[in-house]
Amino acid sequence: MFLPGRPLARRALRLLRNLGARSFADFASEATFDIKEACGVGIENAIKPTDHLITAYRVHGIAYMRGIPVKSILSELTGRQGGCAKGKGGSMHMYGQNFYGGNGIVGAQVPLGAGVAFAQKYQGFDSLCVAMYGDGAANQGQIFEAFNMSYLWSLPCLFVCENNQYGMGTAVERASANIDYYQRGDYIPGIKVDGMDVLCVREATKFAADYIRSGKGPMLMELETYRYHGHSMSDPGISYRTREEIKEVRSKSDPISLLRDRLVGSGLSSVEELKEIDVEVRREIEEASQFATSDPEPPLSDLTTHIYQTGLNSRIRGITPWQQLAAA
């Protein structure tokens, strides 16, 4: 009841390790999914593949959880044609089945998520939409607009605020008059969850999903987590907090360490078993990264593809008037 079964735990650890592939932070500007693994893994294990999910730009781990292979994720980061968006989207724009990205404009994904939820209810499906955002987005007006409509129309939307304590370089105390993000939905019931504990996230999400699926309307979940690295590749991450703080979180609250200690401590797994998983995962990542650096870039003709769904046989103006490109 409280401790997970061995298969789940082993799978969870494998997945956590996959997502913690920090060696590839070099490729991406926003790639650093690290430490949020408990959030992504916990949520995905509590919802169904037929449920929908949308998030912001720090999307790689979520993309993996939604079923996009590691190869496709890494080669999207390197802008290759084998990428899940054929190199056209990049680090911030990955999409998949029932997964809507990958959105670059902070907060915009939340009304989009409410819209996806609207579409589920409109069509009489019992699926829900998980709309994720961070503490940095939490003060956006459009999020409150989405709350309002979701509550009014009882939309099956699970709003998830991943509070990693910093919006880029601004600590939550400096950004928000009310840092209890789970309360910010006002009339929408909210729960606060330990975002470092994958099992906690999973159980809370299950609870929320059941509530929503029963037709009672939206719910808001705040996942308390942290961010080891800076906001992006251009942020060293130490100008607004101390190294000691980062070290302390890493040693006391790292989600992978927590789960490992639990598994070993309760006899569900051994250190050797977990090492094996580690090795296997690193091998998988290594293979994928080989692919991501050797796969060719998209063909130049892809410049003008996928602008419109129904093409119009018109030429696309190029850099100069005599460069009329074909749309496709």
Next chain:
Amino acid sequence: MGFAGLAVGAAMAGLRPICEFMTFNFSMQAIDQVVNSAGKTLYMSAGSVHVPVVFRGPNGASAGVAAQHSQCFAAWYGHCPGLKVLSPWNSLDSKGLLKAAIRDDDPVVFLENELMYGVPFDMPEEAQSPDFLLPIGKAHVERTGQHITVVAHSRVVGFCLEAATALAKEGIDCEVINLRSIRPLDMATVEQSVMKTNHLITVEGGWPLFGVGAEICASIMEGPAFDYLDAPATRVTGVDIPMPYARNLEEISGPQVKDIIMAARRMLTGREESRATA
């Protein structure tokens, strides 16, 4: 922002929503959802996420609603790849183009005009069918002529036709083109006309700088019709100011029939005043 985003999300998840802005002035608050979420997503997802949404509502100058409620957004939305932008003039346009917009699988910005809502037009038999569609991206020649091409969209198309009637009395024969579509812009129809008439005037209610007329003139210069021009092309536009409230000021803020007549006459005869006998 909220409901525009909600509409886009619903479109991504399989519905075909029509999102109404009470006027397009309010769409400025939601413009990120229109341009970034709706317009660019098909491209960023390399074709896997479709956004079949229509944004519709009144656009441009109305009557007595002052500066914040009178802006024309044809150039703003027309600027952005990934969107289709339509601007109907009459009932035929409105019916055929709106239905085409809804059935289209791409995000379409549908710019109506409040002052045209109450204006009746004859509708041919076939236009009354529930499946009547007009093609997106195709302009329509409302009046053929030999001497000068007058290109317009939305309400001022009617002004151009009135001007054409008046000019005919002075022996000036206008070809009036109703753009219908801002993006894609049907330059082929405009070029074909200019190669016949050798003269071009664009007419729009919106502001002059970086506008629809500016785009048409630039395109004419880059295309085959340039060599056929006997005079530089002229743009007739709204005045480059926020819209004033007082009626007498509002009246002179946008192109009137007389402005179009004067521009055409000046281009063809060098004079602003008519020498025609009634």
